[in-house]
Amino acid sequence: MTPRKSAQDELTKDAIIDVARDLFVAEGYDSISMRKIAKVLQCSHGAIYYHFKNKAELFYEIINHDFQQLNQELEDTINENQISNEEKLFLILYRFIKFGLTHQNHYEVMFLIKDDEVKSYLANGPYVSYQRFAEAIAKLSPKQVHMKDIWSLFIGLHGFVTHYSRTETTFEEVEDLVKSHCQFLLKALS
Amino acid sequence: MTPRKSAQDELTKDAIIDVARDLFVAEGYDSISMRKIAKVLQCSHGAIYYHFKNKAELFYEIINHDFQQLNQELEDTINENQISNEEKLFLILYRFIKFGLTHQNHYEVMFLIKDDEVKSYLANGPYVSYQRFAEAIAKLSPKQVHMKDIWSLFIGLHGFVTHYSRTETTFEEVEDLVKSHCQFLLKALS
DNA sequence: TATTCTTATTGACCGGTGTTCAATAAAACT
DNA sequence: AGTTTTATTGAACACCGGTCAATAAGAATA
Numbered sequence: 001m002t003p004r005k006s007a008q009d010e011l012t013k014d015a016i017i018d019v020a021r022d023l024f025v026a027e028g029y030d031s032i033s034m035r036k037i038a039k040v041l042q043c044s045h046g047a048i049y050y051h052f053k054n055k056a057e058l059f060y061e062i063i064n065h066d067f068q069q070l071n072q073e074l075e076d077t078i079n080e081n082q083i084s085n086e087e088k089l090f091l092i093l094y095r096f097i098k099f100g101l102t103h104q105n106h107y108e109v110m111f112l113i114k115d116d117e118v119k120s121y122l123a124n125g126p127y128v129s130y131q132r133f134a135e136a137i138a139k140l141s142p143k144q145v146h147m148k149d150i151w152s153l154f155i156g157l158h159g160f161v162t163h164y165s166r167t168e169t170t171f172e173e174v175e176d177l178v179k180s181h182c183q184f185l186l187k188a189l190s
Numbered sequence: 191m192t193p194r195k196s197a198q199d200e201l202t203k204d205a206i207i208d209v210a211r212d213l214f215v216a217e218g219y220d221s222i223s224m225r226k227i228a229k230v231l232q233c234s235h236g237a238i239y240y241h242f243k244n245k246a247e248l249f250y251e252i253i254n255h256d257f258q259q260l261n262q263e264l265e266d267t268i269n270e271n272q273i274s275n276e277e278k279l280f281l282i283l284y285r286f287i288k289f290g291l292t293h294q295n296h297y298e299v300m301f302l303i304k305d306d307e308v309k310s311y312l313a314n315g316p317y318v319s320y321q322r323f324a325e326a327i328a329k330l331s332p333k334q335v336h337m338k339d340i341w342s343l344f345i346g347l348h349g350f351v352t353h354y355s356r357t358e359t360t361f362e363e364v365e366d367l368v369k370s371h372c373q374f375l376l377k378a379l380s
Numbered sequence: 381t382a383t384t385c386t387t388a389t390t391g392a393c394c395g396g397t398g399t400t401c402a403a404t405a406a407a408a409c410t
Numbered sequence: 411a412g413t414t415t416t417a418t419t420g421a422a423c424a425c426c427g428g429t430c431a432a433t434a435a436g437a438a439t440a
Contacts, residue, residue, distance in 0.1 A: 010388070010435095033426060044390050046429080051388095055427065112356055148367070152346070152374035159349020160342075166301075177338070184342035188378030200406095200417070223397060234419050236400085241417095245398065 011043055013051050013061075021062050028105040029059060029113070059109065060121035066106045067125040070099055071132055078136055085140045092136055093157055093182040100161030101171035101178075107161055130154060141189065149189055156185045201233055203241050203251075211252050218295040219249060249299065250311035256296045257315040260289055261322055268326055275330045282326055283347055283372040290351030291361035291368075297351055320344060331379065339379055346375045 019040045023032045034055055038045040052058040077091050100107040111126055113119065134150045160181050164174055171178070209230045213222045224245055228235035242248040267281050290297040301316055324340045350371050354364055361368070 034428085035426075045427085046391065047389050049428070112352065148370045149374055151367075152350075152371045155349040155353055155371065156342070156346040156375070157349070158353055159345040159347070162352045163301075163345055163348055177341075180338045181342045181345065184339055184378050185346070188374050224399085225397080235398090236420065237418050239399070 011041065011047055011051065016041065016048055016051055016058065017061055020058055024059065024062060025103075025105055029109055054117070056117040056121050063106060063109055063122065064125065066103060066110060067129055070096075070110075070129055073099060074129075074132055074136060078140075085142070089137065089140045089186065090182055092133070092140070093153070093185060094178060096133070096157050097160055097178050097182070098171050100157075101164055101169070101174075104161075104165040104168065108165060111158060112162060112165075137189075143190070145189055153185050153189060156181070156188075201231065201237055201241065206231060206238055206241055206248065207251055210248055214249065214252060215293070215295055219299055246311050253296060253299055253312065254315060256293060256300060257319055260286075260300075260319055263289060264319075264322055264326060268330075275332070279327065279330045279376065280372055282323070282330070283343070283375060284368060286323070286347050287350055287368050287372070288361050290347075291354055291359070291364070294351075294355040294358065298355060301348060301351075327379075333380070335379055343375050343379060346371070346378075 016037065020032070020037050023037060023040065034045045034048055038048055041048075048058070052061070073095055074092060077088055077095060080088065080091075083091070100111075103110075110122070110129075113122075133154060134147070137150045137153065138145060160178070206227065210222070210227050213227060213230065224235045224238055228238055231238075238248065242251070263285055264282060267278055267285060270278065270281075273281070290301075293300075300312070300319075323344060324337070327340045327343065328335060350368070
């Protein structure tokens with residue numbers, strides 16, 4: 001049996017996450033196997049299981065960071081100075097789609113995946129992000145909006161990201177369409 | 191080696207499709223293996239490959255039928271008597287979502303799947319269905335609508351189906367929400 | 381320093397997947 | 411009866427996620 005690694009080369013959670021993140025971003029959850037990750041890390045695939053219970057947990061550590069980033073972006077938009085509420089409203093929608101399309105493979109898992117294993121790790125990440133979103137929309141809207149309408153608005157954004165993720169379109173390729181889609185949805189809100 | 195089947199038990203494309211359809215509907219594309227299909231058919235998994243080039247092609251034969259059904263439903267709605275254009279417009283949206291949520295696993299493949307193998311077989315099925323949809327919306331709208339808005343409308347429906355497919359919600363469970371979502375989208379159109 | 385203990389890694393193994401293909405037997409044709 | 415075509419079998423291949431006994435490196439202890 002080849003000997004185990006020496007201390008200097010010892011595997012760390014962070015090292016695994018760094019490699020796994022790149023691979024997942026590039027090819028998505030299903031396409032990346034533990035063995036592929038291990039190969040890049042130059043370790044056996046079994047070693048990864050010492051640091052993470054399973055593939056889903058490893059992925060969750062990455063996804064969790066993305067939810068925080070999404071929430072942060074939303075907050076930044078709310079707190080931005082020198083722009084009107086109307087503009088903020090637009091920016092929230094616009095940036096949500098931008099986030100989704102620039103993190104396509106992660107978005108898929110954050111809001112789309114059916115895999116029960118992964119879903120159980122996601123826990124309330126999607127729920128929290130949506131709550132923050134809904135509060136922001138309610139606060140920034142010129143007139144009272146129904147909860148259901150905010151939900152429909154969100155679903156409308158979700159559909160956009162979902163569709164263009166399927167076709168692996170970049171945000172830049174559809175930037176204009178993003179704008180008109182956001183305007184379309186805002187028309188329904190008022 | 192056990193002998194091959196006798197003529198009366200011979201495998202047919204239709205027999206495979208019938209079994210595969212039920213299994214795919216119940217558990218989705220990924221969860222159903224060729225071996226599971228073969229087990230129900232009481233044949234070897236290799237035999238299926240004599241009738242279908244691969245799993246994707248088998249699934250496509252099923253999906254293709256679904257596109258035709260979706261297109262038929264749309265046409266039926268257009269040709270329905272004794273209802274106004276406004277009501278037809280609503281019904282088209284409503285029934286699209288209904289279709290999506292009552293064929294969740296198929297919808298996923300029809301409009302959502304990333305699997306390149308399957309996508310290549312889908313060919314222009316989604317495209318054709320969308321064209322028919324867009325034409326119907328344009329015709330039934332009281333005033334001129336932009337192409338982009340029809341697209342946004344569709345994306346809005348797509349998002350709804352996609353989200354509730356992920357959570358495996360039945361159409362009946364969200365029937366009221368479907369109505370309000372359709373109304374929301376129609377508000378944006380006018 | 382010698383010994384024990386803890387910790388991290390390895391890789392064989394399990395049961396599963398889609399797909400291929402040589403062998404073969406049933407049916408059809410000559 | 412003999413030949414050809416056709417449909418089926420199941421072993422084999424290269425993957426997958428996950429488990430775990432064996433083991434070696436490093437730390438702690440005597």
